[in-house]
Every structure is written in C-alpha cells, then in structure tokens.
Amino acid sequence: MLEKSFQEVANNIKNTIINTQFEIMSDANKKLVNLYYNIGKTLEENSNWGNKFIDNVAMELKMSFPNLKGFSVRNLKYMKSFYNEYKDDDEFVQLVAQLPWKHNITLMQKVKDKEICKWYMFKCLEEGWSDSILIYQIDTNLYNRQEKAIKHNNFSMTLKKNSDLANNIMKEPYVFDLIELTEDYKEKELENKMLERLKNVLLELGSGFHLLVINIK
Numbered sequence: 001m002l003e004k005s006f007q008e009v010a011n012n013i014k015n016t017i018i019n020t021q022f023e024i025m026s027d028a029n030k031k032l033v034n035l036y037y038n039i040g041k042t043l044e045e046n047s048n049w050g051n052k053f054i055d056n057v058a059m060e061l062k063m064s065f066p067n068l069k070g071f072s073v074r075n076l077k078y079m080k081s082f083y084n085e086y087k088d089d090d091e092f093v094q095l096v097a098q099l100p101w102k103h104n105i106t107l108m109q110k111v112k113d114k115e116i117c118k119w120y121m122f123k124c125l126e127e128g129w130s131d132s133i134l135i136y137q138i139d140t141n142l143y144n145r146q147e148k149a150i151k152h153n154n155f156s157m158t159l160k161k162n163s164d165l166a167n168n169i170m171k172e173p174y175v176f177d178l179i180e181l182t183e184d185y186k187e188k189e190l191e192n193k194m195l196e197r198l199k200n201v202l203l204e205l206g207s208g209f210h211l212l213v214i215n216i217k
Contacts, residue, residue: 022169029169030097033104036070037093040083043076054080070101078105089114095121100168102131110138119143130164 043054054076061071085108086092095118096104103124111117120143124134 025169026098029100032070033097033099033101036079036101037083037086037096039076040079040081041087043080044083047080078108081108092118092121095125099124100131100165102168103134103165106131106134106138110135116143124165128165130168133164 058073107117
C-alpha cells in the first residue's frame with residue numbers, strides 16, 4: 001500500500017510537470033506565431049522598398065541574431081504571406097496561434113479555400129494531428145470525404161494535450177531558438193568580440209602570426 005501510495009504521489013507530480021511544460025510551450029508557440037504575424041505585417045506595409053527589401057531585412061537579422069534560424073529570406077516571405085492570408089479574420093488569427101509554424105505553412109501552401117482551411121485547423125486541434133498526418137488528410141481530401149462533418153463547425157478550439165500536435169509544439173525548433181536567446185546570446189556576443197580583439201592583436205604583431213589568425217574561428 002505504501003508503495004502504491006508513493007507511486008500515486010510521484011505520478012501526480014510528474015503529470016503536473018508535464019502539464020506545466022505543455023502550457024509554457026503552448027504559450028511560447030502563440031507568442032512566436034504572433035511575432036511572425038506582426039513581422040509579416042511590417043514587411044507588407046514596407047513592401048514599397050522594393051524586391052531586395054526582404055533580403056536586406058534577413059541579412060540585418062542574421063547579423064544581429066546569428067544563432068536564430070527562423071528569419072531566413074524564405075521564412076520572412078512566409079510571414080508576409082501569412083499576414084496577408086489571415087489579416088481580415090480574427091477567428092483565423094486565434095486558430096493559427098494554436099498551431100505550430102510548420103502546420104501553418106502547410107495549410108497556406110495546400111489549402112486555398114479559407115473555409116476549408118479553417119475546417120482543417122479545427123480538425124488539427126480536435127484530433128491532435130502532426131504535420132505529416134495533416135498533409136496526408138489534405139492530400140486524400142478528407143474534407144470532401146466527410147460530407148456530414150462539413151455541415152457543422154462546433155469544434156473545440158482547445159488543443160489536446162496528449163497528441164502528436166502537442167508533441168510538435170513541444171519540439172518546435174523556432175520556439176527554442178527564441179527561448180535560448182538571452183544569456184547565451186550575450187555570451188556569444190562577448191566571445192565574438194574577444195576573438196575579434198585577439199585577431200587584431202595577432203595582425204598587429206605582423207609576419208608569422210597570420211596563420212594563427214586564419215585558424216581562429
């Protein structure tokens with residue numbers, strides 16, 4: 001009995017930790033998607049700068065945040081499309097914030113009808129689909145295969161905690177990128193400055209020290 005009682009207490013603690021992790025990551029995912037939406041809005045509002053505008057923004061971000069992977073030219077273009085896709089529908093904005101970024105890109109690329117897109121978003125939340133399952137369901141035309149289900153939209157907007165979709169959110173690499181940017185970023189910046197200082201000293205010493213400069217990363 002004591003053993004069973006202890007296991008019960010330990011399991012309750014473990015479940016509390018898992019639930020808290022999920023809540024933290026879900027909130028971080030919402031903030032990430034909202035960040036991308038707002039960046040997309042800024043890119044759209046300043047698109048009059050010309051064809052190279054996004055390229056230049058990507059270069060600037062790469063210089064400022066060298067460890068972040070989510071701000072490539074390609075991803076910035078997705079952000080702009082993402083904003084234009086959903087800017088006129090508040091319900092969409094709430095839905096997309098609950099889905100990982102990869103799911104949102106899949107839906108933008110594969111589903112052009114907005115009502116059908118919304119239906120797939122609800123189904124993702126209701127069924128907890130991973131991105132690969134979502135792609136399969138779109139490719140096999142689940143929307144048209146479930147004609148009766150199409151007639152209603154009484155889906156839950158709450159994400160299942162124990163699902164493939166939840167696991168996707170817990171492993172979202174771009175979320176971790178933003179979370180890890182704090183002390184690590186400051187240390188990397190300091191490290192780069194120290195290496196730069198060392199290179200300059202070696203160069204000033206002249207002949208014989210240039211090979212050492214080349215080997216410094």
